Amino acid sequence: RTLFAEDGWRPASAPWRIFATLLDMALYCGICLLIAIPVGQRFDWSTLWGGIDEFAGAVSDHIWMGHASGVLGLWIALWWCYFVVGWGLLGATPGKWAMGMRIMDYHQRCPLGPARATLRLAAYCVSSVTFEWGHLLMLIRTDRRTLHDILAGTRVVRKSRRHMRKMAAEAAAAEAEIDDAGDESADDGDDGDEPGFESDSDSSPSQPVTTQRR
8 A cells, every 4th residue: 555644654753763673673582582492402501611612512513503503594584584574565563563653665655565675674784784874874864764765765654643633633523513413403303393283273264153043
């Protein structure tokens, strides 16, 4: 769908984006921890206190290395799916979605689609290797776009609360007008005579009174 500025969508401010990123990182790291727990239970952590040689021997164990490599591969796949599926198919990651934000392209379309979401993820890595200067661009730009937003042709927006309050007030006013119109029509119906009933004086003409002489 298309997100129009007339509907209240505005560039998301830096605090909202930071909160959403922290929430995404907490959720992502939590899932990674759950994936790593079974492999971590197979490792002999007592070797940490037995000297560097004993610890190196435990880490270089072929079976444990195979399990650790599998977990690392799952982490990378989860990292790709988390952002590409979130941006490309859902319109935002869970953290941004919880904060009421969406990501749209330069045509104001949301979601981005897998191709542009993958491009944005690659550009996100570029922003990260610039010692976070790519992310900090949103602090000095009026449109709040970061380096990866510029490279991928995207922008992060959030619906203005002022616009939402305005829309709620307009909806309440329209509903009140409808109720008032219904009450007025009901009052007009009560003021008139009921159909099919007329008074005797109106329905029958006056007859002269005659007396019979005897």
